[in-house]
Amino acid sequence: MCTMIAEKLQVSGSGKARGRWFPLGQTYVSYDHPFHAPLEHALNLDFVNESLGPGSRVAVELTPEAARALATTILRVLDEGAKAEGR
Amino acid sequence: MQETDGYEGMLAETITVTGDGGDQIHAYLARPLGEGPFPAMVLLHHIPGWDEWYREAARRYAHHGYVTISPDLYCRDGHGSAEDMAAKVRAEGGVSDDRVIGDADGCIAYLRSLPNVSGKVGVMGTCSGGRHSYLVACRSALGVDAVVDCWGGGVVMGPDDLSPQRPVAPIDYTADLNVPLLGLFGENDRSPTPEQVAIHEAELKRLNKPYEFHMYPDAGHGFFYYHYPAAYAAEAAVDGWEKIWDFLGQHLAG
Numbered sequence: 001m002c003t004m005i006a007e008k009l010q011v012s013g014s015g016k017a018r019g020r021w022f023p024l025g026q027t028y029v030s031y032d033h034p035f036h037a038p039l040e041h042a043l044n045l046d047f048v049n050e051s052l053g054p055g056s057r058v059a060v061e062l063t064p065e066a067a068r069a070l071a072t073t074i075l076r077v078l079d080e081g082a083k084a085e086g087r
Numbered sequence: 088m089q090e091t092d093g094y095e096g097m098l099a100e101t102i103t104v105t106g107d108g109g110d111q112i113h114a115y116l117a118r119p120l121g122e123g124p125f126p127a128m129v130l131l132h133h134i135p136g137w138d139e140w141y142r143e144a145a146r147r148y149a150h151h152g153y154v155t156i157s158p159d160l161y162c163r164d165g166h167g168s169a170e171d172m173a174a175k176v177r178a179e180g181g182v183s184d185d186r187v188i189g190d191a192d193g194c195i196a197y198l199r200s201l202p203n204v205s206g207k208v209g210v211m212g213t214c215s216g217g218r219h220s221y222l223v224a225c226r227s228a229l230g231v232d233a234v235v236d237c238w239g240g241g242v243v244m245g246p247d248d249l250s251p252q253r254p255v256a257p258i259d260y261t262a263d264l265n266v267p268l269l270g271l272f273g274e275n276d277r278s279p280t281p282e283q284v285a286i287h288e289a290e291l292k293r294l295n296k297p298y299e300f301h302m303y304p305d306a307g308h309g310f311f312y313y314h315y316p317a318a319y320a321a322e323a324a325v326d327g328w329e330k331i332w333d334f335l336g337q338h339l340a341g
Contacts, residue, residue, distance in 0.1 A: 002134065002214060002240025002278035002308075004250065008178045028178035033214070033308070035135060035170050038317030040277055040308050046174045054167030054175050 003041060006030035015047040015058040022056050025049040034061035043067035096120035097149050099142070104158065104197045107189020112162035114194060115142050117149035123203030126339035129194045129231070130157040131187065131223070133214035133309075134177065136169035137161060140312060151332060152340070154204050156194045160187055160219075181215070183252040184222055191223040195231065207339045211235035211331070214309065217270075218242050218257055224268065225260035233338040235331055236270045238308055240278030243286050261290045268298040269334040271327045273306030273320065301330055 006028060013024045026048050034042035039061075047058040062070065099117035106112040115137075119125060128148050132141045137159040148155035160182050161172045176182060191210060198204050210231045212220040217239025224234035241248065244256035268291070272284050279287075281302060291298045303310065303323035310320035311327060 002218075004177075004181055004241070004248075004253070006177050006180065026178075028174060030177055032177060033134060035173075038315075040318075044174075046178065048174070050175070054165055054171035057171050057174060059170070059174065 003030075003032045005032060011047070013047075015049075015056075017056060017058050022049055022052055025051060031064075035059070037061035037063070039063060094121075095150075097146065099146050099149065102156075104156070104193050106158065106162075106193040107186045110163060112158055112160075112190060112193070113137075114156050114158040114197075115145050116154075116156050117142075117145040118154040118201075118203075119149050119152055121203065123154075124205035125152055125154045125203055126207045126209070126335070127154040127156070127198040127201075127204045128335075128339075129191055129198070129208065129210045129223070130155060131191060131210065131212035131216035131219045132157060132160060133212065133216045134173060134181070135214075136173035136176075138169035140314065151335075153209075153335070154198060154201060156198060158190050158194050160190060180250055181252050184219070184254070187219045188223055188226050191219070192227055192229050195227065195229045199229070205339075207232045209233040209235065209335055209339050211237070212239065213237040213311065214240065221257045221264075221268070222260065224266055225257065225263040231266055233267050233335060234264075234269070235334065236268065237311065237327070238272050238276055238279065239270075240276075240283075240308075242279060243283040258287055258290055261287075261294055261296065264291075264294075264296050266297075267334070267338050268296065269330060270298065270300040271323075271330065272300065272302050273308060273310050273323065274302055274304050275307035278308060299330075299334070301327070303327070 011027045015024045028046040030044045042061040045060040049056045102116045104114045141157045145155045145157045161176050210220045210223045217236040218241045221236050242257045306320035306323035309318035310323045312318045
């Protein structure tokens with residue numbers, strides 16, 4: 001493995017896999033070997049719904065740089081959204 | 088290796104074996120046809136799961152004359168594609184070392200029960216499977232006759248790396264290793280790093296254990312995986328397989 005750096009969080013929302021939307025239940029976040037990205041280690045995101053079975057999964061594998069950029073962009077966009085909504 | 092005028096046949100299929108705790112788990116069995124007696128191998132899959140590469144590897148071992156079994160170490164965790172199951176198990180922190188050792192013992196018992204198996208059994212794995220193979224060689228209740236560790240990360244672990252699933256660093260069991268060990272590693276690997284491999288090798292030397300390690304330049308993690316271009320290192324892979332056949336031929340065959 002070989003890092004075994006992985007966390008799981010409960011989430012709400014929707015994901016789309018195999019042409020179908022499904023309600024999300026969990027997100028797995030890991031820094032470990034990717035399945036597809038040409039990297040030894042990647043930031044792996046798995047958006048899943050455990051109650052629907054292992055196939056209900058949207059997988060994303062990012063370079064560490066891309067993952068950090070995504071994380072900061074998400075936070076910035078969320079802040080803008082909150083500001084626009086007066087929160 | 089078969090001669091061109093010899094008979095050759097193989098049977099490969101999914102079976103059920105009794106694993107750790109008496110649980111029934113799936114395994115892929117590939118065996119050469121014939122009376123034998125054949126040596127046998129247990130293949131412990133890597134963190135990406137019980138995938139196509141392991142089935143192909145099992146058939147390759149069978150082609151080379153080994154009755155070979157590869158258990159689904161994630162069988163209790165559900166069923167789906169190998170990737171989906173691997174993602175699920177990874178999020179749970181991985182399988183426990185004790186459970187893997189119990190599953191391997193179930194496979195060893197199954198192999199030794201077969202009338203065409205010589206009784207000699209080796210264990211091999213890549214990535215986490217290499218680490219697990221080393222653990223099995225050190226801790227199996229039934230024992231194996233040889234072990235092949237291909238770039239097993241996490242043999243050397245710091246206190247912060249330990250977890251409920253992996254409570255003891257495999258290197259700490261080295262005193263219990265009593266069979267020959269073959270280790271194949273890449274210089275560009277980050278898990279295990281060359282420094283970690285050197286620590287492991289020093290411990291083997293200190294305890295006077297039989298081993299041979301090969302560190303390949305220009306190879307990283309998973310250099311056998313031809314289906315993964317970023318990892319595959321053709322020269323190292325070809326030589327690595329030859330090292331495996333030579334090693335197993337010396338310690339399991341005959």
